[in-house]
Amino acid sequence: MTAHPPASPSTVPLPAGFRAHAGSAGLREEGDDVVVVVNEGPAPASSAVFTRSLFAGPSVVLSRTNAASGRARGLVVVAKNANVATGEQGMANAREVLDRAAASVGVPPEGLLIASTGVIGRQYPMDLLRTHLDGLAGAEFGSDALAVAAAMMTTDTHPKTAVREMTTTTGSTAQVVGVAKGVGMVEPDMATMIAVIFTDAAVEPGVLDVAFRAAVDDTFNCLSVDTDTSTSDTAIAFASGTAGEVAEDELRAALKAVCLDLTRQLARDGEGATKLLTVEVTGARDRGQAKRVAKAILNSPLVKTAVHGADPNWGRVAMAIGKNHEDTDIDPERVRIVFGDLETYPAFPGEAELERLTEIMSAEEVTISVDLGVTDSAADAAGGTDGAGGSAGGSCTVYGCDLTREYIAINADYTT
């Protein structure tokens, strides 16, 4: 696996075997708002992970059913309307969207998934969608992942894509290309993530599913902008099979790298965010404890505001650790708190370290590392090899952002 050059590429092609259409149905004032992607590869495979929200809408319910085969053939994404809390009419509308899209692109409707984000409690504007979807029958499809990512956006400040290459078992090259939309909202609605990963590798659905779920668990499931869980969160992986087989390790590493890249982009572009905040916890009893403590720190408004203010406030980190009062095996006397590469507790940095600490806290990426001292973290570290962190027993890395006035402005003021 080799890293693709980063930073605002002018085009990001989808891997072989996929064709995509990003177009405007008139759901938003400007720009594309409906995406249809079809997997035309010789060996289509898919895996999908959905929100666990009790208020999941028809898109999630339908997609969950259609994804069960592991052989989904494509995806429809509708922007601006989450189609959540819309009752029987909402479910009928979602079915109709899939039926019409399926008819236009020539796949059975039960082979399509659907993802929607946007306003809650309002029906799709079906007249607009019918016209648009029926028109796709004669439309030209392309392979522009950047256009797909752009059409999915809500308050995202830029489209998010990530690319990694793999080597197939015959020595040729296969691709993993991911697109994602954030953690943002348009009107009186909610933070919502959609991530779609495409690969032209040939992979059995069962293998893809295990590899993708492992990647999601260490990346998107370790992302938190404001603790709120969307009714619509959806992550999907499609494999076309066009490029031939890759070793399972190679696939896992590339999937995880693309998901991690997108996760960091989503965190950094969280509503109002000015900084990427990474929290690494080691030395925990198990990964569950590590993740619980890491999320308590990542989600603490007091920690998030301290990071925003570039304040090396380890007391607030100690407070956030202390909230996990059921974890009685955590002994404050064995805990270590590190900002960047500088220990703040129990070292109690003096005036001499203050300049270095301020530098660390003022950077665009702030990493807080905590060793809980419940187990020997040196042993944990030996378990992590892929650079994504988070998977070793007793450790976990999570991704978020600072809390700013702009978050308040976006969510308190810019509503209907």
Place this chain on the structure above:
Amino acid sequence: MTAHPPASPSTVPLPAGFRAHAGSAGLREEGDDVVVVVNEGPAPASSAVFTRSLFAGPSVVLSRTNAASGRARGLVVVAKNANVATGEQGMANAREVLDRAAASVGVPPEGLLIASTGVIGRQYPMDLLRTHLDGLAGAEFGSDALAVAAAMMTTDTHPKTAVREMTTTTGSTAQVVGVAKGVGMVEPDMATMIAVIFTDAAVEPGVLDVAFRAAVDDTFNCLSVDTDTSTSDTAIAFASGTAGEVAEDELRAALKAVCLDLTRQLARDGEGATKLLTVEVTGARDRGQAKRVAKAILNSPLVKTAVHGADPNWGRVAMAIGKNHEDTDIDPERVRIVFGDLETYPAFPGEAELERLTEIMSAEEVTISVDLGVTDSAADAAGGTDGAGGSAGGSCTVYGCDLTREYIAINADYTT
């Protein structure tokens, strides 16, 4: 029990049997910063409830021990320094503070409790405290609850007191007087609550403890400003016995009323808050489920910013309910969401109700009521009688505030 007239009383006397000294040891630039209260009644009784934080400091550790008898005779409150994460020296300092205060007021040190709030990870300025505490031997003590409340404050915008009267079994009057400090911070430290309740009723420690814990559970434990749990949270009740016996029901109602009054004041004065947000959940399987859902709504940054922006955004409330995905007995089709007295889901208010909704959301107190429909909430309602809500099986009421730019300013900018 009769309600005391509210609003900025110029003096609030402590009940009979207590004497208090609020003075300046020089810990803050202006105003009092150390409080010593002594219970001189004929039948001293006490009850105390502390933070469950793993990082609880020497004040909490010492007070927990000294409160165990149910016969604590007094309290020392130190402002500006939490004495948390201060190691063995911090524990020795806390002991010395109690020893010196005890010697000056003539009670055994193991009869005193101690509560501290403020900066974390720094030792008490012991020279200042020694001079101040030794000087109390000849000092004049008074009975001014307002001065006690003021000396305890951090970023509180006003001292918080609450008073209720009770009738004793012989027909005379007894008092319950409460003081509390917020949910605010001074320097690079943490949200911290201290509440102290005084009564001149005669009550056995066991009875006081049961009544006080029940009151705390429905009030202070239902308060959340930013989900962060202090290392120093302390709530204490003292009874002097001077005024004679009261019926247990009378005591419970008065304790709860005073605690609820203080809780609402603390929520309303949360950092940066402009509104009191009350969330009532009914129709839950049990109180635990009701509280979990109520807190998910109360703590959601998206709900809190919507309340700040006066946006009747029931979609965000649905999202917050949906986060409790382990509560699979919650069926979205049976859920009702009400803002003020107006149902928003599943009623979907139209244009006609919009003006009324805006009025409700623009008030200084916003109440969001959710009926989960898991059980029959009419049956629950019959269980609640005391106006404090929250104690009926399957229901819970929690108290918080909106999330504002000023919260960010206080916690990101005004730090060292």
